[in-house]
Amino acid sequence: MKRGLASKVGAGERPVAAPFTGDPVTLQGFTAELLAALGARVEPVGDDVRVELSSAQLAALEDLPQWSFPPSVLPGPDALVVLRFTFDPRRSGGEAELISPGSERMAGMIRAALGNGRLGRAWLRAGGLEPERDRPYLVFHFLVTYVGHQSRERVLSAAVDLVAAEALVLTEPVGDPWLLKPKGDGTPADPPRLTLGEAHTLALDALGRAIGQSDGQWLADAREWFEGELETLRHYRYAAHEDEEDDSLAAACAVRLRELAALARPHVRVRAEAATLIYMPLVRRFVGRKASWYNPFLNCAVPGAPARAGSGPGGPRQLAPKPSAR
Amino acid sequence: MTLKLPLKTFPVDVPILGAGPLVPWSAGAVQETFFPPHESGGVEVVASESALIELARRMERGDWAAWQQHRLALAALALTVRPGNERLLVEEHCRERWRQVGLVPYPYQLATCRKVIAELDGRAILADEVGLGKTIEAGMILKEYMLRGLVRRALILAPASLTWQWYLELKEKFGIAAALQRSEYDWERCAVVVASLDTAKRPPHCDIIHGLEYDLLIVDEAHKLKNARTANWRFVSAIPRRRCLLLTATPVQNDLRELYNLITLLRPGTLGTYRQFQRRFVLDRRTPRDTSTLRKLLSTCLVRNRRGPGTIELPPRRVHAVPVELSSAERRFYEAVSGFLRDEYRRAGATSGVLALITLQRELCSSVPAAMETLAALWHKARDGDLRERLGRLLAMGEQLARTSAKADRLLELIRSSDEKFVVFTEFRATQLFIRWRLEQAGIAALGFDGTMSASKKEWTRQLFRHAAQVLVSTEAGGEGLNFQFCCHVVNYDLPWNPMRLEQRIGRVHRLGQTREVHIHNFATRDTVEEYILYLLHEKLNMFHAVLGNMDAVMARLAMERSFEQAIAGIVLGSEEAGDIRRRLDRLGAELEAARASALEDSLLDRILGHPRAWEAAR
Numbered sequence: 001m002k003r004g005l006a007s008k009v010g011a012g013e014r015p016v017a018a019p020f021t022g023d024p025v026t027l028q029g030f031t032a033e034l035l036a037a038l039g040a041r042v043e044p045v046g047d048d049v050r051v052e053l054s055s056a057q058l059a060a061l062e063d064l065p066q067w068s069f070p071p072s073v074l075p076g077p078d079a080l081v082v083l084r085f086t087f088d089p090r091r092s093g094g095e096a097e098l099i100s101p102g103s104e105r106m107a108g109m110i111r112a113a114l115g116n117g118r119l120g121r122a123w124l125r126a127g128g129l130e131p132e133r134d135r136p137y138l139v140f141h142f143l144v145t146y147v148g149h150q151s152r153e154r155v156l157s158a159a160v161d162l163v164a165a166e167a168l169v170l171t172e173p174v175g176d177p178w179l180l181k182p183k184g185d186g187t188p189a190d191p192p193r194l195t196l197g198e199a200h201t202l203a204l205d206a207l208g209r210a211i212g213q214s215d216g217q218w219l220a221d222a223r224e225w226f227e228g229e230l231e232t233l234r235h236y237r238y239a240a241h242e243d244e245e246d247d248s249l250a251a252a253c254a255v256r257l258r259e260l261a262a263l264a265r266p267h268v269r270v271r272a273e274a275a276t277l278i279y280m281p282l283v284r285r286f287v288g289r290k291a292s293w294y295n296p297f298l299n300c301a302v303p304g305a306p307a308r309a310g311s312g313p314g315g316p317r318q319l320a321p322k323p324s325a326r
Numbered sequence: 327m328t329l330k331l332p333l334k335t336f337p338v339d340v341p342i343l344g345a346g347p348l349v350p351w352s353a354g355a356v357q358e359t360f361f362p363p364h365e366s367g368g369v370e371v372v373a374s375e376s377a378l379i380e381l382a383r384r385m386e387r388g389d390w391a392a393w394q395q396h397r398l399a400l401a402a403l404a405l406t407v408r409p410g411n412e413r414l415l416v417e418e419h420c421r422e423r424w425r426q427v428g429l430v431p432y433p434y435q436l437a438t439c440r441k442v443i444a445e446l447d448g449r450a451i452l453a454d455e456v457g458l459g460k461t462i463e464a465g466m467i468l469k470e471y472m473l474r475g476l477v478r479r480a481l482i483l484a485p486a487s488l489t490w491q492w493y494l495e496l497k498e499k500f501g502i503a504a505a506l507q508r509s510e511y512d513w514e515r516c517a518v519v520v521a522s523l524d525t526a527k528r529p530p531h532c533d534i535i536h537g538l539e540y541d542l543l544i545v546d547e548a549h550k551l552k553n554a555r556t557a558n559w560r561f562v563s564a565i566p567r568r569r570c571l572l573l574t575a576t577p578v579q580n581d582l583r584e585l586y587n588l589i590t591l592l593r594p595g596t597l598g599t600y601r602q603f604q605r606r607f608v609l610d611r612r613t614p615r616d617t618s619t620l621r622k623l624l625s626t627c628l629v630r631n632r633r634g635p636g637t638i639e640l641p642p643r644r645v646h647a648v649p650v651e652l653s654s655a656e657r658r659f660y661e662a663v664s665g666f667l668r669d670e671y672r673r674a675g676a677t678s679g680v681l682a683l684i685t686l687q688r689e690l691c692s693s694v695p696a697a698m699e700t701l702a703a704l705w706h707k708a709r710d711g712d713l714r715e716r717l718g719r720l721l722a723m724g725e726q727l728a729r730t731s732a733k734a735d736r737l738l739e740l741i742r743s744s745d746e747k748f749v750v751f752t753e754f755r756a757t758q759l760f761i762r763w764r765l766e767q768a769g770i771a772a773l774g775f776d777g778t779m780s781a782s783k784k785e786w787t788r789q790l791f792r793h794a795a796q797v798l799v800s801t802e803a804g805g806e807g808l809n810f811q812f813c814c815h816v817v818n819y820d821l822p823w824n825p826m827r828l829e830q831r832i833g834r835v836h837r838l839g840q841t842r843e844v845h846i847h848n849f850a851t852r853d854t855v856e857e858y859i860l861y862l863l864h865e866k867l868n869m870f871h872a873v874l875g876n877m878d879a880v881m882a883r884l885a886m887e888r889s890f891e892q893a894i895a896g897i898v899l900g901s902e903e904a905g906d907i908r909r910r911l912d913r914l915g916a917e918l919e920a921a922r923a924s925a926l927e928d929s930l931l932d933r934i935l936g937h938p939r940a941w942e943a944a945r
Contacts, residue, residue, distance in 0.1 A: 016407070017404060018401045019400050019404060021397055021400055023397060023400070025401040025404045030398070030405060034402075037394065087421045098421070100418045100419050101409070106405070109402070113395075113399050113401065113402035114399050116398070117395035117396040117397070117398050117399030118380070118399055119396070120396025120397075121396075122396075141403055143403065143406060150411070153406075154407060155403055155406075180393070196378070196382055200378055201364070204366060204371050205366045208364065208369040208370075211369045211371075212367030212368045213367065232595040233594065233595045235595065239598060242599075245600065251563055252563040253594045255564060255567070256594050262568055265370075267363065267369070267372055270371055274381075274403055276396065276400075
């Protein structure tokens with residue numbers, strides 16, 4: 001079983017899968033790992049979790065700029081928070097905060113986690129595989145909101161080959177036998193050729209194509225509903241003119257049109273909430289005497305690297321961004 | 327204009343300010359901007375420019391997180407995804423809060439919330455019967471949208487008397503920190519604003535509101551928008567909003583056009599033009615046709631819950647008549663003033679002076695200090711020497727009674743007999759002050775509540791009453807819009823002559839959230855007009871037992887040339903003897919009874935919706 005952020009899963013809570021890594025995530029497991037990462041003292045008390053936070057940790061969790069308050073306003077070093085993950089109608093809430101989707105505390109923790117780790121990088125490796133080169137991909141993790149008749153959300157990850165300028169949506173998380181390594185092993189890497197803006201545009205292309213294929217029915221339904229609403233409005237405006245309807249009704253029509261454009265026009269709104277720079281291994285394959293590069297993770301041939309591909313020994317180290325100060 | 331950030335990893339070329347925001351989230355601290363729509367695979371993709379800039383800035387700084395932190399961020403992203411509409415987040419999110427405030431949401435309220443969000447796209451008339459908790463349903467919908475990040479800026483328009491109640495309910499039951507609008511700066515500054523419709527529609531407020539875009543607009547008492555030619559309708563129809571809830575128990579009362587106007591305000595075109603609507607659905611203004619088609623159309627934008635099994639079952643009411651015997655001095659004063667009133671009523675006829683006489687008659691039933699105020703005013707105005715002399719004599723008689731009152735003694739007895747809290751209602755400020763004085767003299771902690779108090783002072787007083795005082799003495803204007811479910815004793819120190827006002831009084835205590843039996847103590851002085859009023863309200867109209875609501879609809883059906891109060895005054899002051907008064911009150915009671923039956927049996931909306939008759943259920 002995949003090791004993830006559900007190790008301290010609350011009873012009955014169904015884990016969700018993290019994008020790209022596929023880690024199973026529960027509210028309780030995520031909370032425990034985040035608080036541990038912050039360095040807070042966490043102690044289980046019955047079904048609740050007692051958390052001791054320093055003022056800096058609390059400020060990080062609540063997104064408060066520490067310097068904006070006089071010291072007396074901020075809680076002292078022993079700020080105590082009691083978290084509860086399951087609602088029990090027989091137990092009084094007391095001091096405990098119920099952690100649920102959408103709760104302030106949960107939102108604060110999500111904000112803190114995203115704020116600290118929005119950008120990451122890793123090397124993809126599999127046991128027994130000895131790559132000849134690494135190909136840099138930028139994986140955008142998009143929060144996708146389907147706007148239209150039936151609104152919903154999902155996370156989609158799109159990987160952009162920063163050398164060949166090709167993009168695809170990753171449908172499966174990284175799983176066996178693949179491992180994500182936080183450090184490289186000195187394998188030479190191709191230098192990226194795309195700007196962030198170009199990579200983003202390619203990712204959007206791939207995203208649109210993937211959604212068009214996988215959610216065609218949603219799109220068709222949303223369009224039908226939208227057209228129906230517009231048609232009703234068009235008929236009404238025409239008839240209102242014929243019937244010399246009151247002027248004030250035309251204003252209501254204009255407002256409704258704006259509402260429809262904003263809310264019911266079927267489209268997807270996407271936010272690149274996080275990105276992973278991933279070095280994927282390439283191996284050379286020979287067909288007859290002709291060699292081509294092959295990406296075993298994506299299971300596809302990839303266009304060749306440019307002539308002066310960072311083949312020098314220090315290549316990947318130069319290309320890889322410096323780890324952050326944190 | 328573009329922002330060029332020299333990056334070690336990638337040169338960044340991110341256009342900034344190239345396109346205006348498609349979705350201007352101006353209520354947040356940072357306004358999110360979006361790129362122009364991008365078409366791919368037949369799908370329109372609108373990407374957040376702000377999010378990409380954030381990534382670019384971090385790359386520029388070389389802000390690459392340790393892998394463990396990045397994993398946590400990806401986990402957080404997975405938790406950011408809100409579930410589909412079939413699951414209500416508000417239910418999970420507010421459970422603890424609801425338990426603390428004693429709110430148990432009814433299944434029909436949750437179902438309404440689900441329907442409005444999942445099926446009606448946040449655009450509905452909530453037309454539940456009075457007392458079924460439309461405010462709670464609207465609050466749930468607002469909170470659900472807020473939890474889903476779909477509503478950041480919301481506007482709640484209500485009658486001025488209800489704004490404070492909205493503010494409190496949102497805060498207590500949903501943890502929504504709404505702002506009560508006080509100045510023209512609040513519209514833009516605050517994300518969720520509660521305001522009076524009358525204020526909002528006036529300049530400069532209306533111009534500011536029309537320049538903003540609301541994610542959700544809620545209009546309480548939306549029957550005030552039934553006429554498309556009114557300033558109210560025009561103002562609300564021009565407010566840019568994405569979702570809209572109109573709250574009214576009576577979207578249609580006397581004319582199907584009222585329903586047409588409300589639906590058109592919500593979703594123009596749903597019912598066609600008015601002429602088309604007339605041709606298809608109107609036989610005459612109160613008789614619909616092709617109701618099955620009309621019902622289908624209404625189901626796309628109207629939700630109505632009615633009383634019955636599975637809806638609210640309020641605890642019972644216990645009614646206690648508290649007869650009061652006047653002392654001989656009080657009796658002499660009552661008879662003297664009543665004689666004066668009858669003489670003057672005959673003399674004044676239907677002139678404007680009759681209103682002062684009606685007020686004096688009502689004050690006389692309430693307390694001597696209340697009557698003294700009007701007597702003094704009449705004395706000051708009187709030019710006729712005889713009249714002035716007669717008023718002077720009455721004033722002198724009243725002054726002797728300034729400190730005594732059999733009714734107040736009876737109230738003291740009642741309050742001392744129990745440790746419970748009491749809300750004492752009176753129509754008159756002078757009576758309110760007198761009662762408070764008497765209670766204070768007797769060492770009973772009593773607070774006052776009246777229409778002159780600011781909203782915050784009222785709330786402060788309400789909290790004091792809840793935690794520290796036994797009695798709250800309130801005028802009707804003072805009690806409007808605030809609820810006291812923590813108290814279960816209502817004292818009608820004087821009886822209003824209008825059943826609507828009586829219903830409002832009882833409704834402050836006997837409403838959603840009340841868990842205990844409610845006791846209503848009706849003070850009525852023997853052999854005075856009060857006995858007749860009690861007879862009319864209690865015996866003829868069963869006002870104290872029936873949880874009917876919707877008295878405004880009943881009163882609207884009562885075809886009267888004058889107001890209800892004037893009709894009663896006409897009977898009381900214009901009759902020669904007691905038997906005559908009772909006969910005429912019986913007739914009036916029968917008319918009111920018929921109007922109420924008609925309002926319940928003949929609810930136009932329920933006929934269209936095919937709902938069962940409410941009469942039996944309401945009984």
